[in-house]
Amino acid sequence: MKILPLLSGLALVALGVAADAHARLQKSSPADNSVITASPSNLVLNFSEAARLTALSIRKGEEPKQSLKPLPTTATQQISVPLPPLTPGTYSVSWRLVSDDGHIMGGALHFTLAVGHAADHPT
């Protein structure tokens, strides 16, 4: 029965200090599940901690995915990558990154570019 107080103590300690070993998306532009009215010039991703991005791509509907470059060569918390001119439709952005514990994690976000609006890309 002595083990129960020990585990409870460990739990109390752990609840206060548990570390987040994996970078997770905190904020993005375009935002996840957002509907935008103009083609953005850049994709901006903000992660919970610095991570090394190893792959980033965008895909419109069921069309083939398109790699986005250049990717940062070091671990960063925020990345900004230029986007090609987008036409109206639903887009998925997916990425792969290496967390600081060595784990490879994937993630995705989705947004819709509404029909009938002009792109704000520089011409």
Add this chain to the structure above:
Amino acid sequence: MPDILSVVLRALSFVLLFQSAGIAIFIALFGRRLANCGNLVRRLGQLSATAAMVLVAGHYALEAARMAGDMSGLWDPALQAMAWNSPAGAPFICRLIGLLLIAIGLWRSDGRWTMVAVGGVVLAAGSFTLMGHTSVHAHRGALAALLMVHLLIVAFWFGALSPLYAASLRETPIRAADLIERFTLVATWLVPVILLAGTAMAVLLLPNVAALSQPYGELLIAKVVGFALLMGLAAANKWRLGPALISGTAQSGQSFRRSVATEYVLIAAVLTITAVMTSLFSPEA
């Protein structure tokens, strides 16, 4: 695609790594009692360690493909270099050297060779503490110690199954029953520590109780259920099937081997769950 393939290779490598490591531990503790099947058991340990090395290398090569999100990463030198220089590089080397030492150490029954194999077990198990969730945690030292204890006892248990199976076939009934009794005496004290160490790690790694309803937590619960079933089988071996072997009847031997085979499948399933859990999910997600 690379994720699924990576998990399959990782799960198979876990099964073979723990089998070879456990056989090395079994030989160190009970090798002298394997009069008729010692060579067979050591050859199985060597074969398992060698196959595990191939699978570990294959899994590591796939890391670049996982980084790319598709198989093209396999042939991307930049991603392969990144994988090599990632925190997964050192554990990979450590694990391969550990497995190599197990394969070499099981070559002969001599005590010094066995110590080489046991050194390999410590390296192979230690490689798991060099990466993953435990390696960057605030309580890194405690987690590494808990993980090491957890893994060594899992290897002790899992790796003992094939020698016990072989002993029930090739040793005399009295010798086999004696071996099972001696193994059980040690296992009775050690096996519950698997649960204690695992629980302590879960408490340290999971951010809150709600995390148990996330994929990582659900797989953790599945592992505990598998462990509970295993404890039931182990108890049956200890109290009923092991002692019955002394009678020397064909039926007692078959019942014991069937129970051991079921334990093997269940532990392999738990190792597979662990491979999925630690490859694709995070405790804090």
